[in-house]
Amino acid sequence: MSDHHHKETFVTKYIFSQDHKMISKQFLVTGMFMGIIAVLMSMLFRLQLAWPDTSFSVVEAFLGSHQTDGIMDPDIYLALVTIHGTIMVFFVLTAGLSGTFSNLLIPLQIGARDMASGFLNMVSYWLFFLSSIVMLISLFVEAGPAAAGWTVYPPLSALPQAIPGSGTGMTLWLVSMAIFIASSLIGALNYIVTVLNLRTKGMKMTRLPLTIWAFFVTAIIGVVSFPVLLSASLLLIFDRSFGTSFFLSDIFIAGEVLHYQGGSPVLFEHLFWFLGHPEVYIVLLPALGITSEIISTNSRKPIFGYRAMIGSILAIAFLSTIVWGHHMFVSGMNPFLGSVFTFTTLLIAIPSAVKAFNYVTTLWKGNLQLNPAMLFSIGLVSTFVTGGLTGLVLGDSALDINIHDTYFVVAHFHLVMGVSAIFGMYAGIYHWFPKMYGRMMNKTLGYWHFWITIVCAYGVFWPMHFIGLAGLPRRYYTNTNFPMFDDLADINIVITLFALVGGIAQIFFIANFFISMYRGEKATQNPWKSNTLEWTTPVEHVHGNWPGRLPEVHRWAYDYSKRVDPNDDDSDYLHGQDFVLQTTPLLELEEPS
Amino acid sequence: MLALFYIFIGVAIGVSVWQITRIMDFRGSIANDKDNAAHGKYAIVFLAFLYAMMIYCLIFLNVIMLPESASIEGEHDDRLFNITFWLIGVVQFFMQFLIFYFTFKYRGSKDRKAKFYADSHKLEFIWTVTPAIVLVGLVGYGLWQWNNVMDLSNEDDAIAIEVYAQQFNWKARYAGVDNTLGYGNVNFIKGINTMGVDMRDKNSADDKQVTELYLPKGRKIHFKFRSQDVLHSAYMPHFRAQMNCVPGMVTEFGFTPKYTTEEMREQPEVIAKSIGINKIRRARGDDPYIFNYLLLCNKICGASHYNMQFKITVVEQDEYDTWLSEQPTLTEVISKYK
Numbered sequence: 001m002s003d004h005h006h007k008e009t010f011v012t013k014y015i016f017s018q019d020h021k022m023i024s025k026q027f028l029v030t031g032m033f034m035g036i037i038a039v040l041m042s043m044l045f046r047l048q049l050a051w052p053d054t055s056f057s058v059v060e061a062f063l064g065s066h067q068t069d070g071i072m073d074p075d076i077y078l079a080l081v082t083i084h085g086t087i088m089v090f091f092v093l094t095a096g097l098s099g100t101f102s103n104l105l106i107p108l109q110i111g112a113r114d115m116a117s118g119f120l121n122m123v124s125y126w127l128f129f130l131s132s133i134v135m136l137i138s139l140f141v142e143a144g145p146a147a148a149g150w151t152v153y154p155p156l157s158a159l160p161q162a163i164p165g166s167g168t169g170m171t172l173w174l175v176s177m178a179i180f181i182a183s184s185l186i187g188a189l190n191y192i193v194t195v196l197n198l199r200t201k202g203m204k205m206t207r208l209p210l211t212i213w214a215f216f217v218t219a220i221i222g223v224v225s226f227p228v229l230l231s232a233s234l235l236l237i238f239d240r241s242f243g244t245s246f247f248l249s250d251i252f253i254a255g256e257v258l259h260y261q262g263g264s265p266v267l268f269e270h271l272f273w274f275l276g277h278p279e280v281y282i283v284l285l286p287a288l289g290i291t292s293e294i295i296s297t298n299s300r301k302p303i304f305g306y307r308a309m310i311g312s313i314l315a316i317a318f319l320s321t322i323v324w325g326h327h328m329f330v331s332g333m334n335p336f337l338g339s340v341f342t343f344t345t346l347l348i349a350i351p352s353a354v355k356a357f358n359y360v361t362t363l364w365k366g367n368l369q370l371n372p373a374m375l376f377s378i379g380l381v382s383t384f385v386t387g388g389l390t391g392l393v394l395g396d397s398a399l400d401i402n403i404h405d406t407y408f409v410v411a412h413f414h415l416v417m418g419v420s421a422i423f424g425m426y427a428g429i430y431h432w433f434p435k436m437y438g439r440m441m442n443k444t445l446g447y448w449h450f451w452i453t454i455v456c457a458y459g460v461f462w463p464m465h466f467i468g469l470a471g472l473p474r475r476y477y478t479n480t481n482f483p484m485f486d487d488l489a490d491i492n493i494v495i496t497l498f499a500l501v502g503g504i505a506q507i508f509f510i511a512n513f514f515i516s517m518y519r520g521e522k523a524t525q526n527p528w529k530s531n532t533l534e535w536t537t538p539v540e541h542v543h544g545n546w547p548g549r550l551p552e553v554h555r556w557a558y559d560y561s562k563r564v565d566p567n568d569d570d571s572d573y574l575h576g577q578d579f580v581l582q583t584t585p586l587l588e589l590e591e592p593s
Numbered sequence: 594m595l596a597l598f599y600i601f602i603g604v605a606i607g608v609s610v611w612q613i614t615r616i617m618d619f620r621g622s623i624a625n626d627k628d629n630a631a632h633g634k635y636a637i638v639f640l641a642f643l644y645a646m647m648i649y650c651l652i653f654l655n656v657i658m659l660p661e662s663a664s665i666e667g668e669h670d671d672r673l674f675n676i677t678f679w680l681i682g683v684v685q686f687f688m689q690f691l692i693f694y695f696t697f698k699y700r701g702s703k704d705r706k707a708k709f710y711a712d713s714h715k716l717e718f719i720w721t722v723t724p725a726i727v728l729v730g731l732v733g734y735g736l737w738q739w740n741n742v743m744d745l746s747n748e749d750d751a752i753a754i755e756v757y758a759q760q761f762n763w764k765a766r767y768a769g770v771d772n773t774l775g776y777g778n779v780n781f782i783k784g785i786n787t788m789g790v791d792m793r794d795k796n797s798a799d800d801k802q803v804t805e806l807y808l809p810k811g812r813k814i815h816f817k818f819r820s821q822d823v824l825h826s827a828y829m830p831h832f833r834a835q836m837n838c839v840p841g842m843v844t845e846f847g848f849t850p851k852y853t854t855e856e857m858r859e860q861p862e863v864i865a866k867s868i869g870i871n872k873i874r875r876a877r878g879d880d881p882y883i884f885n886y887l888l889l890c891n892k893i894c895g896a897s898h899y900n901m902q903f904k905i906t907v908v909e910q911d912e913y914d915t916w917l918s919e920q921p922t923l924t925e926v927i928s929k930y931k
Contacts, residue, residue, distance in 0.1 A: 074896040149893045155840060156823040156894060162760065163895045249841030252779035252789070253760070253822040265824055265839055299699075300707040308717050330826065330835045332818075332844035335743035339736050346728050346735075353724040354717065356688065361716065363695040365708035370632040370700060371624045378636075378696055385688045389681035396731060398738035399674055402659075402667075402833040405826065405891045440622030445613060447628075451635060455642065462646055466654040471830035473891040476899035482889070483882040487657050487869045504605050511613045521622050528623070561707040569708050578707065 016126075018118030021541055023125050024103035025436055028429070031096020034132055036510070038087040043503050045080045048072055050496035052478035066144060074477040078147040079165050081475060083139065085150030086173070088418065090180055091135070093283040095128045097425045101286055102191050102215040104432060108534035109209050111200025111551050113544040116193040120186050127183035131176045138172035146173035149475060151272055154247040154265050158240050161254045171240070174233050181230045188219035188226075200533075202553035207582070209532050209557040210303060213310050214289020217317045218282050224321060225278040232271035239263070269331055273324035280417050281320040285313060287424020288355060288384075291377040293557075294431050295359055297530045298374035299366030300578050302558035305358045312351035319348045329397045330404050338397045345395035349388070356385050367561070367578075371528070372446025376427035379454045380420050387416025390465065405475075408468025411461045419457045426509065433516065434523030438539045441516045449508040456502025463491050529579045532557050536583060551583045626702045633700030640693035644686070651682070656869055659830050660862035663886065663907070664848035667833030669738045677731060745847045751815035754806070756888070756903075757788050758818070758825035758838040760895050763888060763903035764788055765806050769799030769922060779821050785930040789821070790923060801920040806888065806905040809913035810853050818844045828891035829905065831857070837892055850907040857907070858884045
């Protein structure tokens with residue numbers, strides 16, 4: 001394949017490219033663009049929550065007919081939170097994260113020329129692009145975009161009489177998601193096949209970097225769970241457009257009884273969360289994989305408990321498919337089911353705890369190179385712990401009764417999957433930017449970006465737990481109708497200020513990203529002194545990744561600071577330096593790994 | 594306030610742009626020992642910030658929290674919550690310390706050599722088993738409490754009350770003398786019969802439809818929830834109670850009120866919270882806040898979701914009996930309407 005060069009035109013190189021490295025960059029830039037939109041939306045609704053009675057000209061400028069004198073309408077508030085959630089969960093943290101790094105790293109780290117199917121990989125990106133376009137078009141529909149929450153529970157999402165966003169906006173949402181799921185499935189199948197079949201000589205499954213394990217398992221979860229959301233979306237389309245009654249029954253609205261009989265909204269909740277919960281791990285696992293790799297490299301130490309890490313990834317993946325009911329403790333399902341889901345849910349705490357402890361132990365007695373990527377990885381461990389711990393409260397059905405759907409939940413999931421995953425994504429971008437663009441990102445801007453972002457992330461989401469414990473429900477357009485929440489107003493203002501500063505601070509990143517692309521320092525072949533295969537490829541991209549033969553692997557990815565005398569930490573490095581590429585053959589005195 | 598805000602945003606953006614152009618002139622992409630030393634220290638500064646914020650919120654935001662449970666069943670919720678919160682609080686402080694202290698302590702330098710430490714079955718065993726044991730305790734207590742709350746069989750003397758949701762208000766129906774609610778379905782909605790009660794059902798005759806919820810102290814209430822249009826959720830935070838209202842099905846929840854509304858107003862926690870609220874309200878020139886139990890909608894249901902509330906009043910049994918006897922039965926209401 002390598003000696004068979006295609007003639008490349010602008011179109012085949014930059015647009016309809018089948019090269020995994022280019023597709024990865026396409027995913028990244030599209031994901032970033034969607035991310036900017038979702039962040040701007042969150043800033044708009046944070047303004048509303050902090051100063052509900054204040055007129056803002058930005059609101060007037062952005063929301064057009066959906067505002068009155070600079071104060072947004074309740075409908076568009078709900079639409080903003082809906083689309084913010086949808087874009088962040090699916091377009092940024094699924095496609096933007098997994099799509100970028102699975103595509104970039106799977107072939108490079110397993111020693112393959114490209115994905116198993118370059119064509120399907122291209123189709124996967126363009127379907128994602130199409131779904132993004134459809135989602136963006138839905139923002140400009142006259143009645144407003146989908147506004148039933150990102151979980152789109154029917155009947156609200158099925159009946160335009162119930163909320164205007166459930167008209168054309170919702171149709172476009174469903175179409176966009178259906179296309180998105182197709183893209184995601186094609187991508188995931190490609191990742192699985194590539195990891196299973198295209199590993200280079202010597203790359204046993206037990207020598208794979210944890211990034212690849214994470215991407216691989218993520219892809220499997222996606223293949224298992226995304227089709228269920230597709231069927232839920234299709235059934236909802238049937239209910240909405242063809243008069244079936246899968247999810248609807250006994251409805252009286254706008255002065256008339258509708259014909260729907262025998263369906264159940266609870267069924268939709270089951271189908272939705274059968275994807276929805278694994279989706280949390282689809283978002284999180286790649287970030288954890290990236291973090292494992294970066295923490296190990298920058299600690300100059302092997303990742304602690306490599307096999308335990310793989311074990312926990314597999315355990316989390318398995319458990320993630322049997323815990324969805326913890327989103328539905330008060331949905332009216334049988335309380336016995338609630339008991340089962342409480343049990344399985346709290347089981348997930350065990351592999352998660354193992355992962356957290358293993359990260360901390362990896363830092364212990366390391367030689368920490370505090371690059372921006374490393375700081376974001378450490379930040380991920382911090383927010384993952386903070387957000388994960390409150391899961392013990394929410395996963396316990398008895399406690400969930402009273403904090404279900406309050407801001408406590410919002411704080412919990414933003415920390416554990418939102419902030420953590422985006423930190424993983426940032427870490428990955430800072431770390432692999434030289435591999436993508438052949439140039440380095442500026443570290444000073446990276447530092448500014450990190451410290452402001454983590455302070456703001458905690459400033460937003462730590463106090464938010466407490467307004468949840470005060471009983472404040474989420475998705476309220478304003479709290480002013482409840483005097484019992486009057487004393488939360490100041491906290492809401494503080495949260496909004498942190499959110500605005502945190503949002504604006506992302507300019508540091510965006511600027512750094514685009515300026516470095518053209519003006520950044522030229523990268524060397526292995527800038528982070530890393531062991532993995534991607535750093536044996538030339539800086540300038542070549543089709544097929546390695547100009548000559550594919551590399552051969554002799555060891556695992558984590559031989560950092562290996563010593564001649566394994567019991568003496570002060571003895572010389574085994575190979576004369578504190579890292580050993582996976583392609584380095586074993587010395588006679590080394591134990592095979 | 595607003596002008597200040599725009600100035601603030603403007604300055605923030607200005608500073609960012611200025612900084613970015615300045616910083617991009619610095620070359621440098623890989624952390625050197627100077628960076629490691631600096632950011633190791635910042636990690637400690639950040640840890641201090643995090644601790645300060647966590648402690649501040651834990652102590653000073655206590656006053657805004659919900660008061661102690663106003664239902665007997667909720668007492669165990671409060672206890673379980675306290676146990677869990679202490680536990681995760683300790684772990685949180687400990688883990689954050691390790692993360693950022695290690696970042697500082699082991700910040701890289703040319704003189705430092707990392708320890709090759711890839712595995713320890715003993716350590717991994719410890720941190721698999723310890724969480725497992727702790728979780729057995731939490732899950733055990735949690736499941737016991739869950740069954741305790743959700744089990745509504747064997748509650749013969751419980752008062753049956755239907756709570757009925759629609760965009761965007763709440764109604765309630767009391768079962769009357771027979772303590773059995775008549776059948777209801779949207780197909781029977783007609784005129785004044787807005788909850789769709791089937792009047793052919795003999796249990797319906799003495800049902801009473803009301804727009805305010807009165808509950809007697811010390812009696813188990815067996816709620817049945819219905820919705821006529823979209824999903825709603827009946828959230829009664831003071832009683833540690835919540836259940837979705839689902840069109841097409843009847844959902845249930847039960848609890849026993851522990852304090853009357855009057856008694857609750859005398860609770861020190863409620864008084865403290867009310868003082869804080871009233872300070873804010875006085876400054877705005879609003880009426881003073883007096884504590885009331887509330888039922889809030891807690892499932893996104895449309896434009897006025899944020900204002901879908903229902904007042905609950907808990908009174909002594911005799912007062913409750915008097916109030917209920919004053920409410921007309923559905924039969925009376927419908928015959929008068931005709």
